Amino acid sequence: MFRKSLVSVGVMAFLLVAAPAWACGGLVAPNGTINLVRTTTLAAYHNGVEHYVTGFNFVGAGGKFGSIVPLPDVPTKVVRAGDWTLQRLVLEVQPPVAEGRALLAFDSVAAQMPEVLLETTVDSLDITVLKGGATEVGNWARENGFSLSPDAPEVLDFYARRSPIFMAAKFNAKRAARQGIDQGTSIPVHLTIPTDNPWVPLRILALGRKPAEAVEADVFLLTNDRPALLAGASHFDALETGRPGLVLTQSAPASDGLMADLRSDKGMGWMPKEMYLTYLKLDTLADDLTYDLAIDVTGQGAPSPVDAGLTFPTLGSPERTWVMWVAGAVMVAAGAAALSRRRTRLA
Amino acid sequence: MRKVLAAGAAVLALASAVACSPGPGSHERTVEITINHSRFDPSELSFPAGTMVRFVIRNTDPIDHEFILGNQEVQDRHESGTEAHHGSIPGEVSVPAGEIATTTYRFGEDGKLLFGCHLPGHWDYGMRGLVVVA
DSSP: OHHHHHHHHHHHHHHHHHOOOOOOSEEEOGGGOOOOOOEEEEEEEETTEEEEEEEEOOOSSTTOOEEEEEESSOOSEEEEOOSSHHHHHHHHTOSOOSOOEEOOOOOOOOOOOOEEEEEEEETTEEEEEEEOOHHHHHHHHHHTTOOOOTTHHHHHHHHHTTOOEEEEEEEOHHHHHHHTOOTTOOEEEEEEEEOSSOEEOOGGGGTTOOTTOEEEEEEEEEESSOOEEEOOOOHHHHHHHSOOEEEEEEEEEOOHHHHHHHHTSTTOTTOOSOOEEEEEEEEEEGGGOOOOEEEEOSSSOOOOTTTTTSSOTTTOOHHHHHHHHHHHHHHHHHHHHHHHHHHHHHO | OHHHHHHHHHHHHHHHHHHHSOOTTOOEEEEEEEEETTEEESOEEEEOTTOEEEEEEEEOSSSOEEEEEEOHHHHHHHHSOOOOOOOSSTTEEEEOTTOEEEEEEEOOSSEEEEEEOOSTTHHHHTOEEEEEEO
16 A cells, blocks of 8 residues: 555656656657657566557647557557556656666668457557558558558558557547546556567657657566667767667666566556566657667577568578677677676766 | 631641640650659659650559649649649649559750659658659
């Protein structure tokens, strides 16, 4: 009881001070009227199941908008997430801990309709899980009132070539009004996705944004052990723009307090007693966000370049994939070592 | 009287045919342009002055596009305009998602013209091309 109250107070305080807007996925709305400040996402992986938690917060679009989220596999369940999981994770890393370093540096490489796998509602969101190629999903989105930006065909294709599963979330303004939900209220959604390896879609966050527009996000990972990570943040982009890209900011076993707080949230009872917390901060320009975050939780230290969006299954030659894989492993090791040294110095 | 009218009509028809057909040294061509990922392919074209070109534009994207051909003034007008549909003016046509549209345009004097899509954000995204008339 005490812990629950403490969490609620902490979360409220944070919301009042920071008032962030959470959402995941690419926004699709007429005339770019959506204001998204920051995205927060949790990808937790345990017993072969990814628990993907994110919040949708739509601001200032006149009630006609939605979001498309690429998924690594078919979710078995899409429900409202607990009340404080994302906020509690943000609290865990506030104020910012010692700066890490950029994760990786790479030169990265009409009528058909998709299959509707799942339809449900979460508060004022109409959720549809689709299976199909970029054209099919784009057609469905268009037919269902989504206004797709000019980069949408390429971005949808970028994902569909690796995983044909997408989740479309559409804000139902009438239902929101009936439920007393104001625009701007964050609606957390929890997806349960059995999959071999989790990955986090990042490039989709740049959908519909101008090239020079900033994209900021907090990405939390909870895994049984320290994961191996691979992404495509470029050192050169960071130097040129002054934005660091994807930065490994915290990597350590999750504290007992955090685990207890998260486990006590709705729908989070699946969590084991101990997990490993990884926190990555994304701060880049839309034009530079051409990659995703691949995660290897098998202990083999081999995150997939395909999952990171650095190559495609049909296009990547074995040589190219191999070179990138080795380079990625080296960079992750360097990042982890730097973080470890910094921690040692701080201690 | 009837003969005079018939002769007049024949003369008019002949004059009209001459006006619509390519003049001496001019050509007729058909050019196919594919739209994929909100880009025109090809995005650079070149024709001799006087060429009549039938553009066949194939939109492979799941979103609507348009093909607007003209000088910078034409492009500026469409970028700030609100016309929802094009099709009646030569060189201007809407191309719905997954469909094919055609438009015909006669290139007159030497110079450079632009073509592009002016649906919101598409021109800035880079959906444009160049025609050199020489």
